[in-house]
Amino acid sequence: MTRNKISYGNLQAFLNELYPQSLAESWDKVGNHFGQASDSVKKILVALELRPQVIQEAIDLGIDTIVMHHPPIFHGINRFDYADPEVAMYAELIKHDIKVFALHTNLDVAPNGMNDWLAQALDLEDIQAVTPDEVSGNPGLARMGHFSQPLTRTQVLAKIKSAFKVDSLTYMESQEKPAYQSLAVIGGAGGSELEDIKASGVDVFVTGDISHHVGHQALDTGMLVVDASHYIEAIFIEKMTDILEKAKIKKQWAVTIQASKANTNPFQYFN
Template sequence: MTRTVSDVIAALDAAYPRELAEPWDAVGLVCGDPAEPVERVLVCVDPVTATVDEAVETGAGLIVAHHPLLLRGVHGVGTDTTKGSLVHRMIRSGIALFCAHTNADSADPGVSDALASALGLKVLAPLAPHQVGGTTGIGRIGELAAAEPFGDFVRRVAAALPSTVPGVYGAGDPHRPIRTVAVSGGSGDSYLDAACAAGVDAYVTADLRHHPAGEQLEAGGPALVGVTHWASEWPWCGQAAEVVRAAGNVEVHVSTRCTDPWSLRA
């Protein structure tokens, strides 16, 4: 039986309930007809020119993206704006766009579960749970099967995630044993205190700031592993693809195009 855009959305909503989204977020269907049949779906982190190109090339009728296209309030989507141009191109190409952002971050399993799995961690609990004893929330605390030196752990992270120009960087004693690890896909700087309070050996996330990172290291906090925002969330694409496949009769492609904005290194 041919699936419709609304069939795929129903599967995604069940996996990533919209009530888990932060109040400021913009999730759901951005453009497209829910009643339109869909045979191919592209899953990506960023709804940008490169991934819209990929959707057109693969014949996808629906893009499932993690990041919202229209997060801030807009008064128009004219083609004289970057985002408006993308909206018009998708509509003209018969491509719908659906975004699952902070609801996918907090869901169980969600973005940070996918990151933890990629790193070989057994998930123990959310880093910042929605409620005491709950399984939903931002970030995850996990553990390795056996402790390993921090230098080896940084190399583990680099091997597990897609390559980017900035790469993976670590802060801490390379010989420090690492067993318990907190992870937060995307910008996890605001959860650095939570990682420290959890008493983990290391914290993996993106967009860490200089001063808070340095202060926590000076205070004896966890070793830190910095990755790019895109790379930290890319493992979720495979997870979301399985959600869509489970809906049945839909061909799913995971985008392999790096949409990390950092493209040069001197």
């Protein structure tokens, strides 16, 4: 069977069609970070973010393209000083001719993106956008749904912990309720959306990176607010690998796709 060679431009076009860059927040740095459209793509690594262990994994596997969730370059580079750990990573990418493409807040917002995946992982039913923009059609960040039956707080927390394979959870609630059934979720840092989530009337809000002061605000909402960590977004690796594998079969791409096995979670926990 004849396989079709693809260029980096072909890959970018495919991903941009699924997750338009127009959906990204204005401050975000989505899209191409390293490489040019005419470059060929033969081996793709799917990763959450750029870290030295991910780059080494790519080098060891002979990868020429990395598709990731977190954009590797957010701020300008004043000096290309290899003593700077971040600059050293960029130098390795250039040295080994590795292309990098990032899908961040555009993927968070889009259908079949980050927050749909997280809601599905929790087995929610009737998943829908919390704050859709009816004019633009932009569904917004948060997704909400409900469990098939009411759960106790212990059951909810156990379900979240299991679904996202996390070692521990931080939660905020002023008073425990007899039962919980509706839940909203935002991957990454969703504390700024607290009021919109409260207005939706859900029982539970799951996100990450809750600060001390936002934690106090969470107590005032009447919801069970759960900080499951930013790293729950590692679901990107499994889901994007599956999307690319299906595209490979459908479009007969002559590529190899590899899911990163590198753990890039910066936090360790003492229990």
